[in-house]
Amino acid sequence: MLNFFSEDVDFDLPRPQKTKKWLKTTSESEGYEINELNYIFCSDEYLLEINKQYLDHDYFTDIITFDNSEEDNKLEGDIYVSIDRVKENAATFQVDFETELRRVLVHGLLHLTGYGDADEEQKSLMRAKENQYLTLF
Template sequence: MEYVIDITNEVEKYDLSNEMEKIEKYISEILDSEIEDSIKDIYLSLMFTDIENIQKINKEYRDKDMATDVISFAYSETENAGFYNVLGDIVICLEVVDDNSKKYGHGFERELYYVITHGVLHLLGYDHINEDEKKEMREKEEYYLNKFGYRR
């Protein structure tokens, strides 16, 4: 199985160029653990953006006129781009990630990987609408974060 993870960073203030390969590897590890071997090659996009853009996206697609840290758009397995199944798109606001890292008292890197994990798990069908789903998703998030050393 091959993964194509298309990462873009629209926010010059946060230089993640040295982090891109690590982010791709991290996402690939989660996908390896969560996706059946019978699924063919996967494509997903990850965009880092600013408060203004994520607020526009949140308003347009979720009818919430406010900034947020991460939004995921999951696609069905039947959609494809060439030979790849399109898993979906993740949009992360780096300014909100930075603010949240300070608010929750842990580093930027840990918060960044938390929202990446959260977004990927949404693409894989996890949710937090009811308490049982929320508990399962939180346990998965903590499992991956701890496995890769992103502790609180």
């Protein structure tokens, strides 16, 4: 089950059915099945509080992924996405909002399948995977 929620922002995901199909295809391509995956859209302030409370980080971020998976190859988790950050990043990187949003959505899913972004090598692989799946949307 794949769900989209808005927490403290008035946000409707563009093309939700197409996005669900795309994310399911992405997870299957990585050898995973989605059991229960929740995307929660929120503000910078909301995500900052989560970042402080759970990760002890005092800075804005575009996404935080919580892995709740209990079975191998079955994804379960909560992915918080700051709509404020996605808008700002889209402007910074000179891409449209929907493209940047999809990049963040797939980024969270890729974290759940085992990809990291702690160092430059991991970041490079993560970006390549994001680009690969963005072309499939």
